[in-house]
Amino acid sequence: MVGDRRPAVPRPSAAAPGPAATDPGEGSAAHDAYAALRRSAGVDFAVYLPDSVLHQVAGLLEADPEVRTVVCSREDEGVALAVGASLAGRLPVVLMEGSGMGYCGLILARALLQRTAMLILASHNRVLGERFDYHGATRIVGEGTAEGLGLPRLVVHDRAMLRTAIRGAVQTIQGQKVPVCLFIPGYVMLGGAP
Numbered sequence: 697m698v699g700d701r702r703p704a705v706p707r708p709s710a711a712a713p714g715p716a717a718t719d720p721g722e723g724s725a726a727h728d729a730y731a732a733l734r735r736s737a738g739v740d741f742a743v744y745l746p747d748s749v750l751h752q753v754a755g756l757l758e759a760d761p762e763v764r765t766v767v768c769s770r771e772d773e774g775v776a777l778a779v780g781a782s783l784a785g786r787l788p789v790v791l792m793e794g795s796g797m798g799y800c801g802l803i804l805a806r807a808l809l810q811r812t813a814m815l816i817l818a819s820h821n822r823v824l825g826e827r828f829d830y831h832g833a834t835r836i837v838g839e840g841t842a843e844g845l846g847l848p849r850l851v852v853h854d855r856a857m858l859r860t861a862i863r864g865a866v867q868t869i870q871g872q873k874v875p876v877c878l879f880i881p882g883y884v885m886l887g888g889a890p
Contacts, residue, residue, distance in 0.1 A: 726755075727756065728858045729817070729858055729862065729880075730753055736862065736863045737787065737866035739866070741763065741787065742791065744757075744774065745792050745796060747792060749880065749885050750885065754791050770799055772796075772800045774790050774792060775804060775816070776803050781814075782813050788815070792817075793819050794834045794835065794837065794879060795820070796838075797818055797840075797841040798837035807875050811874065812873065815862070816878070818879050819879070819881070820879065821839060838879060847877050848865075848875075848877070849878070850877075851879045852881075853881065
């Protein structure tokens with residue numbers, strides 16, 4: 697029938713295995729990030745491309761029935777979905793590997809020009825704690841893209857900063873109507889130091 701909407705994709709039940717089964721627990725950095733996103737910031741839309749650093753945060757968001765969560769195939773697609781969600785009145789977060797920022801230049805420029813609020817959590821950073829040489833390009837392009845576009849950005853270099861950084865970033869995106877990017881190195885999510 698014309699005008700009918702397709703039914704929403706059913707979420708897994710509490711007994712079904714899925715993201716909730718991998719809950720890292722209340723003492724983890726992932727739980728700190730999730731709590732800041734949901735309880736302090738009120739994020740209600742999440743889009744992500746699976747990532748080795750932020751996967752537990754994505755799993756917690758996916759398991760939350762109050763957060764509309766979408767898995768994307770490319771990071772620029774994810775940012776475009778977040779732009780649409782923001783324009784529809786939602787508070788979106790995009791989770792991606794830092795290298796994905798390189799794909800997002802054009803859509804982030806559009807988001808800046810049209811004053812679109814969104815939070816980007818990106819793994820890896822230019823400076824500390826990157827142990828593998830294959831993350832070299834990731835390190836360069838992530839912060840480089842944010843810097844080149846003039847996006848407000850911060851490297852969360854200590855787990856103790858996580859909740860405060862997320863709350864502050866959300867205040868900025870709500871007040872200034874701009875995308876804000878927080879770079880979160882793997883060692884922060886693992887609870888260690890570089």
